[in-house]
Amino acid sequence: MGASEVIEKSRIYLDHAATSWPKPEAVYVAMDRYAREIGAAAGRGDYRAANVASEVVSSCRRSLMRLVNALTADQIAFFSNGTAALNAAIFGVVRPGDHVVASVIEHNSVLRPLEELRARGVIQLDIVGCDRSGRVDVEQMIDRIRDETALVALAHGSNVTGAVQNVAFVGECVRRSNALLLCDAAQTLGYLPIDVRQMNVDLLAAPGHKGACGPLGTGMLYVSSKASARLRPTCFGGTGSISESLQMPTRMPEMLEAGNLNIPAIAGWNAGLGYLQSRDPVQTTQARLELCKQLAAHFNSVDYGFAILGNELPIASIVFDKIDSGLVGSLLNSEHAIDVRCGMHCAAMVHDSIRLTRLDRTGTQGEYSGTLRLSAGHATSLVEIDQAASAIDDLVSELTQ
């Protein structure tokens, strides 16, 4: 992998909404140590290394139980990423004739499974809009719930606008209905406090490799007891239990965990969760809010376009009036060693509200190339945000001269 030599030491990484980097040192150490010294698969042998594997999995499951305040560790199932967890939740609970409510801010990992089910004629789908800052109309979301509504899907935080949604408000209503509440916590797990019971979330899906400090290759799904009564497996295979049966186990978490788990990654995730727990939560919150303020200070009012900013998540999505966002992003990297992401961010529907904002501002939608997104994380310093803002200013000046 000689290509890594091209990565500058002074690199400023602002793509935490895709995956966080760097991870806490303990994550690298735990992954490498597991892979080198233990190596075994979990739940499939009765030798010491295999038992260590099982302990690693159990320990990480308990850490996640605490992180989201689940009732038991068995309510947490492991997945290889957030998308796999969301698909298992959606295809696992939806039945023909069901009605589903979702929002336009959802990631394609929610919208695409739902659209597939709608196109196949399995479900009826209502998609609720958001305002220009990306805040979903949760009142409308609640209004759409009816007797046949089996699922309400609401992302906790938007990966494009950084807007955090009032999930608990929707949860309180869904709790009293037949429906289950699915919350995609991809952008919030490890950043914002999450309490699945207080928020009345039935299914909480998230990757481990963003705010939750895990490595790529990790994901989780929390399943409430209301949801587990309805959930069916969607992936079938060896579970290391009742091997003589042609059916999957019916209890959590085995019913969702067919095939070998990625134990080195789970060992790394567990170390990352340990790092998170070791931090003072007040300081962690303060650091995050300062990143948000710094982004706002630079981008709240710019003369080259506009930005949509997260108040609670350090995400800024910039739309340029006259310049292609991809060009700015590309030059930011080649000239300033700053990593950002440009385009649609795998969220097909939220851009309509951003386009409308542009229409208001410029009187024309013009060419829309998506947004340039800066996303900060636990490892980001305020200075890095200052540097990125200066670099964008410089580039815009050059490009519009």
Add this chain to the structure above:
Amino acid sequence: MGASEVIEKSRIYLDHAATSWPKPEAVYVAMDRYAREIGAAAGRGDYRAANVASEVVSSCRRSLMRLVNALTADQIAFFSNGTAALNAAIFGVVRPGDHVVASVIEHNSVLRPLEELRARGVIQLDIVGCDRSGRVDVEQMIDRIRDETALVALAHGSNVTGAVQNVAFVGECVRRSNALLLCDAAQTLGYLPIDVRQMNVDLLAAPGHKGACGPLGTGMLYVSSKASARLRPTCFGGTGSISESLQMPTRMPEMLEAGNLNIPAIAGWNAGLGYLQSRDPVQTTQARLELCKQLAAHFNSVDYGFAILGNELPIASIVFDKIDSGLVGSLLNSEHAIDVRCGMHCAAMVHDSIRLTRLDRTGTQGEYSGTLRLSAGHATSLVEIDQAASAIDDLVSELTQ
């Protein structure tokens, strides 16, 4: 992970059929280096680290294309393990009313998805038997193919008996039918030569973390052009392409790769494949066959029970006449630091033929606790097999005194 201290340095690892260990040093180095120095997600940004991520993925895809002799690298999709790949293949090609033929030697990662589809009334399922050494009746498999047969599933090698199946013989017949041939190469990828075109395999699924020298968290599915015309995605989400669309891309490999790929693991796998390619294939084959011979020399004729042995794969499954296999396995580990696996090995149906063998031998089925399986790999020495055989002899003497 202080528990790793319990693992002896002199540990003899004979559970390669579950996952191989240790991996080539280059695998650990590549994983750690990617995670520490690059970190980025693939296909989702236009900065150097993200481009390195995409290069790692492309390079590993090309390595796999060469390993199985696919026509193009795009015929290879990545999965988090073999089970996910098999489920994507089975649920991706089967339609209501289809007929499927499989064999009793299949792993639960094939049997359980098929049984689920049968129980739901989606497919008709024919399961063909094997002889007492685990060899599937491929003539009968071919006889069962009819116009409605959409899929024929045959594992290349059994994870319980080590028997290698004549996949090419079945492939030649399937090729001339409407059906697709799905081959589970979990036990053979990286051990035996695989040529998907010569064998007429349409769908070849395998984990990366066994013979193919990759880390846990890796898997692949090869899709022929005949299969890709019929295959539909089963997992929906962000692909880093056509993000503005609510539909998945329709071309390989994106159609199967929703969500973030596990790039550190793929970087490790690519290094492992590089190690495999760097070895002299004649010597690799010779080493494997010597392991088989050594297992046969010790276990072909034992007085405490019987063994079913792989001729081409170094797997030995031992059934004891009077002792619980789990007890022997547990003592092997606690007293001799030898890692083996006992039980059903997530293969529900092949044990009937093993039970019949026992019935012939002892006149009674007695208590059947599955088999004690020794499985060797690239890193196993002949001396380790000798030590395991001696240890088993000693334990049996102690337990039957």
